[in-house]
Amino acid sequence: xxxxxxxxxxxxxxxxxxxxxxxxxxxxxxxxxxxxxxxxxxxxxxxxxxxxxxxxxxxxxxxxxxxxxxxxxxxxxxxxxxxxxxxxxxxxxxxxxxxxxxxxxxxxxxxxxxxxxxxxxxxxxxxxxxxxxxxxxxxxxxxxxxxxxxxxxxxxxxxxxxxxxxxxxxxxxxxxxxxxxxxxxxxxxxxxxxxxxxxxxxxxxxxxxxxxxxxxxxxxxxxxxxxxxxxxxxxxxxxxxxxxxxxxxxxxxxxxxxxxxxxxxxxxxxxxxxxxxxxxxxxxxxxxxxx
Amino acid sequence: xxxxxxxxxxxxxxxxxxxxxxxxxxxxxxxxxxxxxxxxxxxxxxxxxxxxxxxxxxxxxxxxxxxxxxxxxxxxxxxxxxxxxxxxxxxxxxxxxxxxxxxxxxxxxxxxxxxxxxxxxxxxxxxxxxxxxxxxxxxxxxxxxxxxxxxxxxxxxxxxxxxxxxxxxxxxxxxxxxxxxxxxxxxxxxxxxxxxxxxxxxxxxxxxxxxxxxxxxxxxxxxxxxxxxxxxxxxxxxxxxxxxxxxxxxxxxxxxxxxxxxxxxxxxxxxxxxxxxxxxxxxxxxxxxxxxxxxxxxxxxxxxxxxxxxxxxxxxxxxxxxxx
Numbered sequence: 303x304x305x306x307x308x309x310x311x312x313x314x315x316x317x318x319x320x321x322x323x324x325x326x327x328x329x330x331x332x333x334x335x336x337x338x339x340x341x342x343x344x345x346x347x348x349x350x351x352x353x354x355x356x357x358x359x360x361x362x363x364x365x366x367x368x369x370x371x372x373x374x375x376x377x378x379x380x381x382x383x384x385x386x387x388x389x390x391x392x393x394x395x396x397x398x399x400x401x402x403x404x405x406x407x408x409x410x411x412x413x414x415x416x417x418x419x420x421x422x423x424x425x426x427x428x429x430x431x432x433x434x435x436x437x438x439x440x441x442x443x444x445x446x447x448x449x450x451x452x453x454x455x456x457x458x459x460x461x462x463x464x465x466x467x468x469x470x471x472x473x474x475x476x477x478x479x480x481x482x483x484x485x486x487x488x489x490x491x492x493x494x495x496x497x498x499x500x501x502x503x504x505x506x507x508x509x510x511x512x513x514x515x516x517x518x519x520x521x522x523x524x525x526x527x528x529x530x531x532x533x534x535x536x537x538x539x540x541x542x543x544x545x546x547x548x549x550x551x552x553x554x555x556x557x558x559x560x561x562x563x564x565x566x567x568x569x570x571x572x573x574x575x576x577x578x579x580x581x582x583x584x585x586x587x588x589x590x591x592x593x
Numbered sequence: 594x595x596x597x598x599x600x601x602x603x604x605x606x607x608x609x610x611x612x613x614x615x616x617x618x619x620x621x622x623x624x625x626x627x628x629x630x631x632x633x634x635x636x637x638x639x640x641x642x643x644x645x646x647x648x649x650x651x652x653x654x655x656x657x658x659x660x661x662x663x664x665x666x667x668x669x670x671x672x673x674x675x676x677x678x679x680x681x682x683x684x685x686x687x688x689x690x691x692x693x694x695x696x697x698x699x700x701x702x703x704x705x706x707x708x709x710x711x712x713x714x715x716x717x718x719x720x721x722x723x724x725x726x727x728x729x730x731x732x733x734x735x736x737x738x739x740x741x742x743x744x745x746x747x748x749x750x751x752x753x754x755x756x757x758x759x760x761x762x763x764x765x766x767x768x769x770x771x772x773x774x775x776x777x778x779x780x781x782x783x784x785x786x787x788x789x790x791x792x793x794x795x796x797x798x799x800x801x802x803x804x805x806x807x808x809x810x811x812x813x814x815x816x817x818x819x820x821x822x823x824x825x826x827x828x829x830x831x832x833x834x835x836x837x838x839x840x841x842x843x844x845x846x847x848x849x850x851x852x853x854x855x856x857x858x859x860x861x862x863x864x865x866x867x868x869x870x871x872x873x874x875x876x877x878x879x880x881x882x883x884x885x886x887x888x889x890x891x892x893x894x895x896x897x898x899x900x901x902x903x904x905x906x907x908x909x910x911x912x913x914x915x916x917x
Contacts (some may be wrong), residue, residue, distance in 0.1 A: 309713070309771075309775075310713060310741070310771065310772055310775045310777075310778075311709070311744075312744045312775075312777040312778075313698070313702075313706060313743060313744025314744070315698070315699075315702050316699065316702075317668070317697035317698065318694075318697045318698070318699055320664055320697075323694075323695055323697070326691070326694045326695055327695070330691055334682075411680060411681070411682060412680065414681070415677070415678070415679055415680055415681045415725070416676060416677055416678045417678055417679055417680050418678075419644075419672075419674045419676075419678045420672070420674055420678040420679065420692065420736070420739065421692075421695065422644070423642050423667060423670070423672035423674070424667055424692060424695035424696050425664045425665075425667040425668045425695070425696065425697065426667075426695055427664070586644075587639070587642070587644045588639050588644050588645070
């Protein structure tokens with residue numbers, strides 16, 4: 303097979319290991335995601351809060367800058383668990399917006415063009431396909447979640463006049479664990495919902511709806527039945543409580559309303575399981591019609 | 594060991610038995626897969642690709658179990674699906690490169706092979722256009738290009754000429770013939786069109802109601818019936834046919850002076866005219882014909898076991914190669 307001879311030539315070269323095929327999917331997924339100007343715009347916007355937080359750390363650790371801004375040192379904010387809680391909150395909601403845009407691009411194109419039979423006829427399993435897309439989405443979301451969070455932690459450790467990083471290492475662990483849980487959850491949610499609709503716009507709406515509609519239903523349940531357990535349907539509240547505990551920040555609810563950690567973890571695990579089941583049902587080379 | 598070995602292969606999908614105890618060994622360079630709609634052609638292909646798990650029995654490709662070793666099998670297979678299946682917002686060359694990389698080619702080699710295979714199938718000039726902008730014929734060709742790019746040992750083509758205009762069909766058939774002649778790739782071609790199979794294949798597997806209706810070497814069948822003659826005569830036909838039998842021909846007489854005969858190699862058509870002249874018989878029409886794939890197909894459709902027969906009965910009645 304040659305461009306000029308127009309004849310077929312069998313391939314006798316080297317072949318990559320089977321496990322690397324997942325990375326091919328991830329690489330093409332990332333290329334697809336970042337080829338969009340909207341993705342670039344969203345990512346650029348997501349840098350703004352990061353820059354603001356960076357500036358705040360600079361101010362908090364620079365006496366000269368503090369003197370210029372405020373006469374009293376008491377007015378200046380403290381860099382600690384509460385500060386990083388705010389970092390997590392802002393970055394993680396930006397991640398939700400990015401998920402709603404990116405996830406449908408990864409899956410819906412394949413479904414709309416019915417490319418699954420051709421993709422899965424190659425040496426890649428259904429799990430490999432989903433895992434490759436998951437890596438692409440997780441990596442994209444990481445650029446706005448745990449990576450900037452850790453960068454801020456490192457910068458605070460660097461600029462702090464006292465040895466800060468060692469004493470507050472639990473914050474770094476909290477940032478990584480909290481954002482990784484959220485990023486993984488968002489990745490699965492985005493892929494699962496995108497796999498059920500062929501239209502990207504609908505998939506985007508569905509991702510937002512999946513976060514906020516159950517939260518509203520949970521609020522109604524809590525109000526009508528006078529129970530805190532309705533909050534288990536409220537993903538934003540659950541994640542906020544989890545982040546607070548991981549970072550050691552003050553909790554937003556008192557003891558009566560706060561959810562037990564095991565209940566939050568169990569609920570998140572159930573949600574992930576549901577997303578995996580949805581993906582398993584949809585990501586198939588061939589659909590079997592019953593009857 | 595054949596290219597594809599089927600051993601009591603049964604596949605049940607959605608509560609229905611789609612493939613029912615298929616047994617056979619496919620050895621041809623180009624194997625045609627024929628059958629009416631719902632016969633199980635696509636299910637057989639999907640099972641060979643590891644998409645469906647056999648409910649009973651086994652299917653082997655190059656000696657590898659189609660379900661257990663599906664990753665290795667897919668490594669050696671190029672698959673061109675029947676329906677549209679591509680990534681529309683990718684350029685042709687990027688799509689083929691992507692598929693080649695998924696098959697294990699390193700990125701640089703995959704890019705090189707993508708260009709080559711696109712030129713090979715005739716899409717060289719449009720390889721930088723997005724696939725969604727291709728015509729139906731081009732989409733068929735790009736599916737073929739991606740199936741070829743990684744240099745498979747077995748190429749599975751599911752309805753390759755589906756929806757093509759006559760010129761595009763001829764081009765597709767030409768490419769398939771070239772691939773067959775090159776010799777390094779075995780072909781499994783599923784089609785509704787007997788003509789496509791007739792032109793490209795040397796072995797045919799005919800399915801009916803999920804069972805093997807016939808498994809036949811087309812070339813052998815043609816060779817064995819190469820002196821098949823149909824005659825229309827007037828006069829003393831009975832005596833004429835008796836004389837022909839004396840020559841060693843197999844002869845069957847029908848109403849209206851029609852005769853059908855299979856002549857041995859040592860008998861020439863001229864001998865028939867000599868006997869006819871001696872008997873005072875007029876030969877008004879003589880039709881020398883080969884046993885076409887259409888005959889094989891129609892006979893298989895009529896002769897095959899009925900759909901209501903039990904699987905065990907069929908399995909006993911079904912030989913590996915059906916004599917036609």
